[in-house]
Amino acid sequence: MRQSVYTVAQVNSYIKNMFTQDYMLRYLLVKGEISNCKYHSSGHIYFTLKDAKGVIACVMFAGNRTGLSFRLEEGQMVVVGGTIDVYERDGRYQLYAKQIALDGAGVLYEKFDRMKRRLEEMGMFAAEYKQSIPEYIQTLGVVTAPTGAAVRDIITIATRRNPYIQIILYPAIVQGDQAVASIVSGIRALDHLGVDVMIVGRGGGSIEDLWAFNEEAVAQAIFNCSVPVISAVGHETDTTIADFVADLRAPTPSAAAELAVFDFRQLMDKLTVYQSTLTHALQVQLERQQNRLSQLWLKLKFLSPVNQIQQKRTYCMDLEGKLVGFMENILVQQRHRLAIYAEQLKGLSPLDKLSQGYAYVEDMQHRVVNDVHCVRPEDTVCIYVRNGIVQAKVKSCREIANTVPKEISIDCFEREVKYGEGADIGTDI
Numbered sequence: 001m002r003q004s005v006y007t008v009a010q011v012n013s014y015i016k017n018m019f020t021q022d023y024m025l026r027y028l029l030v031k032g033e034i035s036n037c038k039y040h041s042s043g044h045i046y047f048t049l050k051d052a053k054g055v056i057a058c059v060m061f062a063g064n065r066t067g068l069s070f071r072l073e074e075g076q077m078v079v080v081g082g083t084i085d086v087y088e089r090d091g092r093y094q095l096y097a098k099q100i101a102l103d104g105a106g107v108l109y110e111k112f113d114r115m116k117r118r119l120e121e122m123g124m125f126a127a128e129y130k131q132s133i134p135e136y137i138q139t140l141g142v143v144t145a146p147t148g149a150a151v152r153d154i155i156t157i158a159t160r161r162n163p164y165i166q167i168i169l170y171p172a173i174v175q176g177d178q179a180v181a182s183i184v185s186g187i188r189a190l191d192h193l194g195v196d197v198m199i200v201g202r203g204g205g206s207i208e209d210l211w212a213f214n215e216e217a218v219a220q221a222i223f224n225c226s227v228p229v230i231s232a233v234g235h236e237t238d239t240t241i242a243d244f245v246a247d248l249r250a251p252t253p254s255a256a257a258e259l260a261v262f263d264f265r266q267l268m269d270k271l272t273v274y275q276s277t278l279t280h281a282l283q284v285q286l287e288r289q290q291n292r293l294s295q296l297w298l299k300l301k302f303l304s305p306v307n308q309i310q311q312k313r314t315y316c317m318d319l320e321g322k323l324v325g326f327m328e329n330i331l332v333q334q335r336h337r338l339a340i341y342a343e344q345l346k347g348l349s350p351l352d353k354l355s356q357g358y359a360y361v362e363d364m365q366h367r368v369v370n371d372v373h374c375v376r377p378e379d380t381v382c383i384y385v386r387n388g389i390v391q392a393k394v395k396s397c398r399e400i401a402n403t404v405p406k407e408i409s410i411d412c413f414e415r416e417v418k419y420g421e422g423a424d425i426g427t428d429i
Contacts, residue, residue: 008091009088011091012086012088012089012091013088015086015091015093016085016086016088019084019085019086019093020085025083025084025085026083027081027082027083027098028081028082028083028084029079029080029081030049030056030079030080030081030082030095031049031051031077031078031079031080031103032049032050032051032055032056032077032078032080033049033050033051033075033076033077033078034047034048034049034072034073034074034075034076034077034078035047035048035049035050035055035074035075036048037072037073037074039072042062043061043062043065044059044060044061044062045059045060045065045072045097046058046059047059047060047072049078049080049095056094056095057092057093057094057095058080058082058094058095058096058097059094059095059096059097060082060096060097060098060100061096064097064098064099067098067099067100068099068100070102070110072100073109073113075109076102076109076110077102077103077109078100078101078102078103079100079101079102079103080095080097080099080100081097081098081099081100081101082095082096082097082098082099083095083096083098084096108207108208108211108214109207111214112207112214112241115214115216115241116241116244119216119219119241119244119245120244124219124220124223124244124245125244125245129223130247130248131227131228131229131247132228132247133197133228133230133247133248133259133260134196134197134228135262136262136267137165137196137197137260137261137262138164138165138166138196139165139166139167139168139193139194139195139196140158140165140166140167140168140195140196140197140198140199140257140260140261141168141170141190141193141195141197141198141199141227142154142167142168142169142170142198142199143170143172143183143186143187143190143198143199143200143201144169144172144174144199144200144201144202144253145171145172145173145174145202146169146171148202148203149203149253150201150202150203150232150253151169151253153252153253153254153257154167154199154232154253154254154256154257155167155169155257157254157257157258157261158257158260158261161257161258161261161262161263161264162261162262162263162264163264164264165261168190168193168195170185170186170189170190172185172186174202174212174213175202175205175209175212176212179212180212180215180217180218181217183200183212183213183218183221184217184218184221186200187200187218187221187222187225187229188221188225190227191225191226191227194227195227196227196228197227197228197229197230197260198225198227198228198229198230199229199230199232199250199253199256199257199260200213200222200229200230200231200232200233200242200246201213201230201231201232201233201234201242201250201253201256202232202233202234202253203234203253204234204235204238205234205238210233210234210238210240213231213233213240213241213242213243214240214241214242215241216241218241218242219241219242219244219245222242222245222246223245228247228248229246229247229248230246230247230248230249230250230256230259230260231243231245231246231248231249231250231256232249232250232251232252232253232255232256234252235251235252236251236252354384354385354386355386357386359383359384359385359390360383360384361381361382361383361384362381362382362384363375363379363380363381363382364379364380364381364382369381372397372398372399373397373399375394375397376394376397377394377395377396377397378393378394378395379393379394380392380393380394381393381394
């Protein structure tokens, strides 16, 4: 017997017909969490409902949105009423939503959203009100439950990073009707003690479990706290109003301890590096200043009065030596010149002529007698010879013919030459 073969379209049509005939699937209510929500430009809304064990695709057409009183967002818990049907082209079934209502946690999420917008308008989330977390603290305040993983993680990590840190724990109730008052009291108590930094938080949980940290009283207490507050509520994906109001948000309590407490070992390593850097810088400065001092000492030594006097003295000695040498040179030149002049003068000296047998005659008025007409008989004359003076009286005067050659005649002596004294000679022989 030959087995029948069907097309894909036939199979999808058959399955769609089965869904259509099932009375339960014509209209049912499905509870789940919104995810992958997309508003299409056509007006349709595509989203997915999920819970801990499964997901289902959903669509709400634009014509059914009139009954939707809120905007679908990620994480909302809703109850969707509609029909389960098969989309033949893709061969998959989906929930065609006709009405959607918030349920349980969804209502809380809407309340959370309203609270967030209102506190933001009040300015409680503004950055200018945020306090900076001190880099080095001595006292850490913790507002959380006295038991549980959160407080253990905070204490373990804080003491590991800094063994000398002082941790003050305020054992607060973090869940239930008394949680809000307990958390507010803890914040105020640690603020009054004056801790350096405060961690406010708890471990993870559902939105209902974390709701105490979404209350306005807790937000106001964090905002009014004079101590920097780190919010550490739940896991990294959990977000509360306290996270927005706090000065710093930590994804987990463990991360909050790391953000609040400095690592003592890293600090010591950093101080060691600083010490080495400072020592090196001081050595460089000392060497630089020593070199500068040496230069200044040499400069001072050069400019000191003693050194200046010594240099001037040396300079004067050099000048003196040059002057002496110059004078000696001048004297040698002048001696040589004087010797030449002496030889020349010797040739012109009247005394030298007298020593050769010549005489020099003057009358009593010291006038030169170089002509017979200069004297008369009975006149007294002085005759200068080589070794003295002879006074003689003229007996007679007689003019004779010139028998002396011209080249050896004496013209005239202009000045008196006395025996034993030097004199300048005005005429040549």
